[in-house]
Amino acid sequence: MRYLTAGESHGPRLTAIIEGIPAGLPLTAEDINEDLKRRQGGYGRGGRMKIESDQVIFTSGVRHGKTTGAPITMDVVNKDHQKWLDIMSAEDIEDRLKSKRKITHPRPGHADLVGGIKYRFDDLRNSLERSSARETTMRVAVGAVAKRLLAELDMEIANHVVVFGGKEIDVPENLTVAEIKQRAAKSEVSIVNQEREQEIKDYIDQIKRDGDTIGGVVETVVGGVPVGLGSCVQWDRKLDARLAQAVVSINAFKGVEFGLGFEAGYRKGSQVM
Secondary structure (H helix, E strand, C coil), rough: EEEEEEEECCCCEEHHHEEECCCCCCCCHHHHHHHHHHHHHHCCCCCCCCCCCCEEEEEEEEEEEEEEECEEEEEEEEEHHHHHCCCCCCCCCHHHHHHCCCCCCCCCCCCCHHHHHHHHCCCCHHHHHHHHHHHHHHHHHHHHHHHHHHHHHHCEEEEEEEECEEEEECCCCCCHHHCCCCCCCCHCCCCCHHHHHHHHHHHHHHHHCCCCEEEEEEEEEECCCCCCCCCCCCCHHHHHHCCCCCHHHHCCCCCCCCCCHHHHHHCCCCHHH
């Protein structure tokens, strides 16, 4: 399986093409839209989430509720594009219109500056539009398709936040994947410990009042994984390596660990499992 995404943050639409999904997999738009809605939810989200109500449109690879084995194309329309018709026009326009919302001051820590230098852009919007977090919309859509395939193989995935800006969330022991998924889904901040919910919300509110942002740590738990998934034959077929590449390619993700992870660097070999 492989996929490509295309589209700009304020362009007319976002697109993903997936190749390698077998024929006969039950798949509906609602399977995708459920995860797209989750992406836009959560406490303290930005204003863009209030503008868009993402809904996927299949334009190939799905017929009568099942995949055909052909490449699957998915589109999500950007409603906000109507305010950017001239600025994001694919056709050449007047210079006075080109200067509208032109970006010459890069944001710290973003791809604006390096993209402008690499491609010699005089308008850093050309970098910003593609490197925007809006691109993750189609990654979520692709991930939802993959989850449908994994569900047919009795594999289940759950995600939850375990650190908010240095505040660690204590997680009850022995929770199943299903329990983690259920608890996180009920939480506006995607945590499994409901007793910490209001504390984290108050913390987010304070950070916003301070005009700042915070980082965090997300944990993904997968159940039903068969032994032998991945490969030790070549470096680019190792499961951990492929997952790590996928994770750190997401905007602002700067680290990934498996199991004991970075903690192993603080232990003796006899203490590492």
